[in-house]
Amino acid sequence: MGMEIKRTIKYEADRVRGFAQEIMSVSGCEQLKSCIQCGTCSGTCPLSIYMDFSPRQVMALVRADFKNEVLRSKTVWLCASCYACTVECPRQIRITDIMYALKQRAIREGVYPKRFPIPILAKEFSKMVRSKGRITETLLVMRLFLRANWRAVFRSWRLGLGLIRTGRFVARHERIERREELARMLDAAANGNGAISAPGRRS
Amino acid sequence: MKYSYFPGCSLKGLGRAYEESLLRVMRHLGAELEELEDWNCCGATAYMSVDETQAGVLAARNLALAERAGSHDLLTPCSACYLVLNKTQHNLADFPDVRERIHRALQSAQLAYTGRTRVRHPLDILVHDVGLDVIKEKVVRPLTGLKVAPYYGCQVVRPYSTFDDAWNPTTMDRLLATLGAEVVHFPLKTKCCGGSLTGTVPEAGLRMCYILLKEAVRRGADVIAVICPLCQFNLDAYHDQIDRRWGPTRIATVYFTQLMGLAFGFSPRELGLHRNFIPMKEVTAKAANA
Numbered sequence: 001m002g003m004e005i006k007r008t009i010k011y012e013a014d015r016v017r018g019f020a021q022e023i024m025s026v027s028g029c030e031q032l033k034s035c036i037q038c039g040t041c042s043g044t045c046p047l048s049i050y051m052d053f054s055p056r057q058v059m060a061l062v063r064a065d066f067k068n069e070v071l072r073s074k075t076v077w078l079c080a081s082c083y084a085c086t087v088e089c090p091r092q093i094r095i096t097d098i099m100y101a102l103k104q105r106a107i108r109e110g111v112y113p114k115r116f117p118i119p120i121l122a123k124e125f126s127k128m129v130r131s132k133g134r135i136t137e138t139l140l141v142m143r144l145f146l147r148a149n150w151r152a153v154f155r156s157w158r159l160g161l162g163l164i165r166t167g168r169f170v171a172r173h174e175r176i177e178r179r180e181e182l183a184r185m186l187d188a189a190a191n192g193n194g195a196i197s198a199p200g201r202r203s
Numbered sequence: 204m205k206y207s208y209f210p211g212c213s214l215k216g217l218g219r220a221y222e223e224s225l226l227r228v229m230r231h232l233g234a235e236l237e238e239l240e241d242w243n244c245c246g247a248t249a250y251m252s253v254d255e256t257q258a259g260v261l262a263a264r265n266l267a268l269a270e271r272a273g274s275h276d277l278l279t280p281c282s283a284c285y286l287v288l289n290k291t292q293h294n295l296a297d298f299p300d301v302r303e304r305i306h307r308a309l310q311s312a313q314l315a316y317t318g319r320t321r322v323r324h325p326l327d328i329l330v331h332d333v334g335l336d337v338i339k340e341k342v343v344r345p346l347t348g349l350k351v352a353p354y355y356g357c358q359v360v361r362p363y364s365t366f367d368d369a370w371n372p373t374t375m376d377r378l379l380a381t382l383g384a385e386v387v388h389f390p391l392k393t394k395c396c397g398g399s400l401t402g403t404v405p406e407a408g409l410r411m412c413y414i415l416l417k418e419a420v421r422r423g424a425d426v427i428a429v430i431c432p433l434c435q436f437n438l439d440a441y442h443d444q445i446d447r448r449w450g451p452t453r454i455a456t457v458y459f460t461q462l463m464g465l466a467f468g469f470s471p472r473e474l475g476l477h478r479n480f481i482p483m484k485e486v487t488a489k490a491a492n493a
Contacts, residue, residue, distance in 0.1 A: 047411075050404075081286075083358070104253060125250060162440065167219075176242070189260045
């Protein structure tokens with residue numbers, strides 16, 4: 001029985017030519033080209049210990065066109081947007097914004113890690129904002145649980161009771177008056193942007 | 204002093220004690236807040252993960268409504284709102300393509316935005332507009348003997364803050380000292396609490412909260428003071444799960460505005476302190492005895 005070995009670095013053939021250029025053309029992401037791979041981002045990131053690729057590796061993978069690897073990674077979704085890396089980067093690379101560009105791309109192409117609750121939360125959140133104009137946190141969390149992990153409802157019963165006891169549980173949707181105006185604006189932003197438009201059409 | 208007030212969704216929900224205490228304290232100091240008419244969700248981190256332009260439009264609608272209301276300063280207590288609104292200001296100024304797309308969306312609703320609104324955090328307004336000397340005059344029950352760990356979290360100080368340092372902010376430290384409290388040295392004051400990861404990936408999110416709670420206890424703090432509704436919720440509501448995983452770290456987490464209110468003589472209930480999971484008995488008792 002031979003020992004199974006696996007190549008840990010990528011093949012040239014795994015590259016998707018042009019991906020780096022596409023990400024670097026997003027406003028705010030231009031500086032990626034000047035990354036010196038120093039690793040300050042990974043060192044300062046409070047979540048890098050949980051990531052499949054460290055932030056430094058993500059910067060290298062994006063720049064080398066390894067699109068599928070980064071878009072399917074958990075790393076971009078574990079980024080909690082604390083902006084520590086962005087503030088510390090000696091090359092002024094807006095790493096948090098690059099993570100956002102990757103998240104948007106992964107959602108648009110539907111390639112985020114399946115059953116991972118973070119992208120599901122992002123999608124449910126944006127749907128609620130589009131239809132109501134505001135977020136009702138307790139209702140959002142219940143929707144997330146139904147979509148991602150219904151067992152979590154039982155694990156969190158104490159939390160729910162606590163919220164009711166402390167008068168923080170809101171069961172009625174918060175909403176704005178001019179919801180049509182907001183929907184019109186979001187549609188206008190979607191035109192020519194290739195992004196998500198009115199509710200229902202894409203989710 | 205008059206300000207437009209952008210509460211954000213959380214201050215009407217999980218973070219309503221922040222609104223309750225903020226409004227009382229500001230009124231007590233003679234600052235007038237007018238809630239922005241028909242404000243919408245800022246989009247937070249979640250919408251920005253889905254679509255950057257639409258997230259910018261959500262923020263810009265609020266900025267435009269504030270400008271139309273004729274108010275230059277938009278008081279924004281939630282850290283996520285503060286970051287997103289400020290980020291949109293920067294994007295509008297720095298990137299012509301973003302500006303063009305957002306302006307087109309605003310036009311579709313007969314709105315316009317010229318960039319006059321200033322997004323400001325209550326800490327900034329309290330320390331720089333109202334002033335610590337005025338605040339000190341209002342203190343009737345100094346928080347003498349109360350040891351407070353000042354926890355700022357991430358998104359108010361990074362990367363767009365106009366009023367304090369990204370790693371070692373001191374505005375709240377000075378404010379708490381003015382109330383008579385003993386401010387504990389707390390080097391984790393700007394380490395991320397995990398945000399929504401407490402709910403989505405508890406293995407990571409809850410441990411980040413545990414680290415903060417444990418450190419505050421180890422530094423001898425009686426209470427943690429926060430400036431963000433998500434930080435407050437994370438550090439207050441998950442103690443049963445955190446205790447079960449890593450052992451007890453029982454310490455209350457309150458809004459800095461609640462501590463101000465106590466020092467000004469308001470009752471715990473008027474300040475929404477009854478909404479805490481971890482009760483405030485020790486804190487309010489110390490404040491009352493002082």
